[in-house]
Amino acid sequence: MTSHHPIRRYVDALALHLRKLDKADAAEVIREIESHIHEVIEQTEARGEVPDVDALLQGFGLPEMLAAQYVAHIRTGAPPPAGFRVVQRVTQTVTRGLYYSMGAFGYSVAIALLLLAVAKLWQPSLVGAWSINGGHSVAITWSGSPYQDAKEILGYWLVPIALLVSTWCAVLTHRVMRILQVLRRGLT
Amino acid sequence: MAPDEQEKWQIQLRKGALELVILASLRGGAVYGLALLRHLQRFPTTAITEGTLYPLLDRLKRDGLLDANWMQEGEERPRKYYELTAKGKQKLSTLMRAWRQSVTDIESLLATKASAEHINRGD
Structure with missing residues (x-):
């Protein structure tokens, strides 16, 4: 059974850094990221392997960096002239x-x-x-x-x-x- | 070229081509994030991370190039599927033409040994 603490910590940190977005936008981002993480874990466990949660989270990068990418284009779009x-x-x-x-x-x-x-x-x-x-x-x-x-x-x-x-x-x-x-x- | 320089060059190339790569991967119909990621990771030059893919998908959706919908099949976990919009298909055609033109031009340049005389004449 995989410990979900690192995932919870990651998602909480992501939610914190997404607070500049409106709630619906932030919830949509978190739902998709969580869905991806849990599906990878389920598939790995179904093969009888132990998921490497740290490596999986590393693929998303630091929560603040990931959030910054969403915030940048949702709030400002392309840089203005x-x-x-x-x-x-x-x-x-x-x-x-x-x-x-x-x-x-x-x-x-x-x-x-x-x-x-x-x-x-x-x-x-x-x-x-x-x-x-x-x-x-x-x-x-x-x-x-x-x-x-x-x-x-x-x-x-x-x-x-x-x-x-x-x-x-x-x-x-x-x-x-x-x-x-x-x-x-x-x-x- | 040193290995790290080659890697930098590939990163730059991949950055420029990523939008085209993603739009092209969705030509066959709706695909969800994890499946798209694994598809791209099959090829060394398009192997990107989750942290690159998802914000990019979100931007393409906001630009009106992609549609996204949550779907659930049976007992499976709900997944967010992305598909091309009419605008996305048009953008894909434009980018494909530009890409092919670039490849043709660069291939020609690689195949030709330009002499100073040719360049001066503008041949």
Whole structure:
């Protein structure tokens, strides 16, 4: 019976180095490589011989080298003409800028809402959401009623609402950033 | 030529011809990776490793020259079979013509002792 530990180690290492591909592409590569390895072993054992697993794995080369060949042509295809590299660089810069701007904006809004909830508890008479212009507009302020005729509309409900929206905003920002991170990996 | 130089030259030659060799091996119909590898390993100059074959098959598939499908026969392990697409057949014809032309030209060069006079005249 052949020990499958070296094969498991090889396949795990290959999967690790294929993580830059999308999951379906990586799974397809691994399925084919595993199928090949196991078929060779089964055929060898069926002949009553002991398979040389190390030699078999050597035929595939180092997992990182094998993965690099797939990653190179799946992600980038043929190398682009020289002029296209400028376009690629601009795309990467734009994507990097978008990534950090999105993070800064999303988390800033989440923190601001969190501070608003705390401030409402700290200074309830100064912090609030106010109905102004006869109910046509709403203003959130930290310095008391903005106009004499303004009416506070949420009272202490501002606290849970602000906390809820703050959490939602943080979670949404986190998810969007993860998606952008995957897109960045795909472009770099 | 020293043995290692000869080996380097053969590697270069094989690299250039590998796409043609693989497309040509699939002319008879769908073949799976292991069978194709063993077929190529029957010939000294086309004996490649698994680590060369599989990424190349994947690239040819992505280039639209090959189709690939998983198939299972009876109790056997599922295998991924590759076959030529219409584009692949066309590419094979082009590469075969180019290869044969190269072989003819090189054979002619090997058979002819060119004199300086011939070269200067452009014969």
